[in-house]
Amino acid sequence: MAAVAHPGFLARRHRSYYLFIAPALIVIGAVIIFPWLFTVWMSLFDWTIGSVAHFVGLANYVGLATNQRFIESIVHTFYFTALAVVVPLILGLVAALIFHREFPFRGLLRGIFTMPMMATPVAVALVWTMMFHPQQGVLNYLLSLVGLPASLWVYSPTWVIPSLVLVEIWHWTPLVMLIILGGLAALPTEPYESARLDGASEWQLFRYITLPLIAPFLVVAAVIRTIDALKAFDTIYVISQGGPGTASETINLYLYLQAFAFYNVGNASAVVVVFFAIILALALLLLYVRQRARWT
Amino acid sequence: MDVTAALPLPASARRTRLRRGWRKVGFAISVAIIVSPAILVFLWMLSLSIKTEVESTAYPPVFIPDAPTLHNFVQVFAENSMGLYFWNSIVVSGLATLVALVVGIPAGYGIARAQAHKLTVLILIARMTPALSYLIPLFTVFQLLGLNNTLTALVITHLVITVPIVVYIMAGHFETLPKELEEAALIDGGSVWTAFRYVALPLARPGIIVGTILAFIFSWNNFVFGAVLAGRATRTLPAAVYNVLTFEQLAWGPLAAAALVVTVPVLLLTIVIQK
Numbered sequence A: 001m002a003a004v005a006h007p008g009f010l011a012r013r014h015r016s017y018y019l020f021i022a023p024a025l026i027v028i029g030a031v032i033i034f035p036w037l038f039t040v041w042m043s044l045f046d047w048t049i050g051s052v053a054h055f056v057g058l059a060n061y062v063g064l065a066t067n068q069r070f071i072e073s074i075v076h077t078f079y080f081t082a083l084a085v086v087v088p089l090i091l092g093l094v095a096a097l098i099f100h101r102e103f104p105f106r107g108l109l110r111g112i113f114t115m116p117m118m119a120t121p122v123a124v125a126l127v128w129t130m131m132f133h134p135q136q137g138v139l140n141y142l143l144s145l146v147g148l149p150a151s152l153w154v155y156s157p158t159w160v161i162p163s164l165v166l167v168e169i170w171h172w173t174p175l176v177m178l179i180i181l182g183g184l185a186a187l188p189t190e191p192y193e194s195a196r197l198d199g200a201s202e203w204q205l206f207r208y209i210t211l212p213l214i215a216p217f218l219v220v221a222a223v224i225r226t227i228d229a230l231k232a233f234d235t236i237y238v239i240s241q242g243g244p245g246t247a248s249e250t251i252n253l254y255l256y257l258q259a260f261a262f263y264n265v266g267n268a269s270a271v272v273v274v275f276f277a278i279i280l281a282l283a284l285l286l287l288y289v290r291q292r293a294r295w296t
Numbered sequence B: 001m002d003v004t005a006a007l008p009l010p011a012s013a014r015r016t017r018l019r020r021g022w023r024k025v026g027f028a029i030s031v032a033i034i035v036s037p038a039i040l041v042f043l044w045m046l047s048l049s050i051k052t053e054v055e056s057t058a059y060p061p062v063f064i065p066d067a068p069t070l071h072n073f074v075q076v077f078a079e080n081s082m083g084l085y086f087w088n089s090i091v092v093s094g095l096a097t098l099v100a101l102v103v104g105i106p107a108g109y110g111i112a113r114a115q116a117h118k119l120t121v122l123i124l125i126a127r128m129t130p131a132l133s134y135l136i137p138l139f140t141v142f143q144l145l146g147l148n149n150t151l152t153a154l155v156i157t158h159l160v161i162t163v164p165i166v167v168y169i170m171a172g173h174f175e176t177l178p179k180e181l182e183e184a185a186l187i188d189g190g191s192v193w194t195a196f197r198y199v200a201l202p203l204a205r206p207g208i209i210v211g212t213i214l215a216f217i218f219s220w221n222n223f224v225f226g227a228v229l230a231g232r233a234t235r236t237l238p239a240a241v242y243n244v245l246t247f248e249q250l251a252w253g254p255l256a257a258a259a260l261v262v263t264v265p266v267l268l269l270t271i272v273i274q275k
Helices: A006-040 A059-065 A068-100 A106-118 A120-133 A138-146 A162-183 A190-197 A204-229 A234-237 A251-260 A266-293 B002-006 B010-049 B071-079 B083-114 B117-128 B131-145 B151-176 B180-187 B191-205 B204-221 B224-229 B237-247 B252-274
Strands: none
Touching: A006 A251, A006 B083, A006 B117, A006 B151, A006 B191, A006 B252, A059 A162, A059 A266, A068 A106, A068 A162, A068 A204, A068 A251, A068 B010, A068 B224, A106 A162, A106 B252, A120 A138, A120 A162, A120 A234, A120 B010, A120 B237, A120 B252, A162 A204, A162 A234, A162 B010, A190 A204, A190 A234, A204 A251, A234 A251, A234 B237, A251 A266, A266 B117, A266 B131, B010 B252, B071 B083, B071 B180, B071 B252, B083 B117, B083 B151, B083 B191, B083 B204, B083 B237, B083 B252, B117 B151, B131 B151, B151 B204, B151 B224, B180 B191, B204 B237, B204 B252, B224 B237, B237 B252
């Protein structure tokens, strides 16, 4: 508040703070903002790398609106995302409630539990590819041990997306757990003490005290998970390449093929813009939720 | 009848103790269930990597190999030039992290002190954009400049990952540091740069370590940039590991060994960060 007395001093200081930011802004401008603008501009052209670009206005977007394969890829993406958000959220909540308690080797076990989320996605995908193998894979062997019939896993058009989600669950439930655990750590103790005195059961404590109090953290975990699931690429590309047929082709996989198999830059850029619009809407939702939950 | 009437208290006490015991067992089982998928997949990866070809495709699967061998590791390093790709990954992730630290630490400081929160919003949106969206324009520009298949192109592209992470973590970290010490330095006639260099920067070490490790891990784990932009000699490790799959469909041993080579450094760094 003393600074109000020296407005010139403060302004000068503020200007030098922007000098601190400038180098990063230049880099971000070159590798992040430039690609955004370039993409929007290119989406208005019919351009395959190696040929001449023709300005076509919104024709790429009109084409996408009637492109059966693209529309199916949106459906696949939403199906994959819904499963890959809901299941890790439930399991992550259960795991967080478990790790919130005191028990021997808690730190070590929590460390092991969170290992998958740091592992290189390609390596994870390769190991799961081997586990999914219908004849020699370990998963079908485990199914046979408990008397269940063998599954085709990622080789079945029906089961490919749930199987890929299984990898996603394994990979990312730890992140959800950590976010919710942060919420549990911040819980006040008084409501529990008074509720226990009133004879509330464990379930009632959870349902009427814990759950409402950690709801903001659940929402944040849900939004982060939604964005990551929409962006999922490595595991799908390595394990199923969008197949069998196009049964697991998500927007990202379709985009990859358009851009780097067909070099159809114009069309791929239009896909990016549509995809970006979906993600941006969720990004704004995240910021809105962050503000409401005051989560930092 | 008298006897049974005299006993209810100890009996119910025994019952609650028994129930508590069962509850403990139930809890231990649920801990085991929730932790086992994580540990089992990594153990299976390890098991596959040290088995012979015969054992790794045996049915029913062999969990603990009879004759563990390092042959698979020797093979991926000798035949798939894993050593070169390992080095490529260190160069690309190392340089991309270094540049991110150089521009990102001051930027985080500037954002925190100038309260420039709009920039953090920009960075959040950048983090949420799928990596492929950056790849098409950068690929096109690199094509024009003749930079495709070079490590330079990869380092530049990996800045997309590292710069937002470092800026975001550092901005958050500098905001938690008390301003008073810096104010004192400024009142004593120091410039903003002196306040940053000699007061804020030394205090920010924990944040810098976390930012460095996370930026390095995310860059190291990235697959698609290397897969698209790199040539045969400039592949990063994840792209190279994927190529082991495409060339040797059912060579599970080398595949698992390659997967382990790319993951182990990251897991070691994770242990460092948790300490």
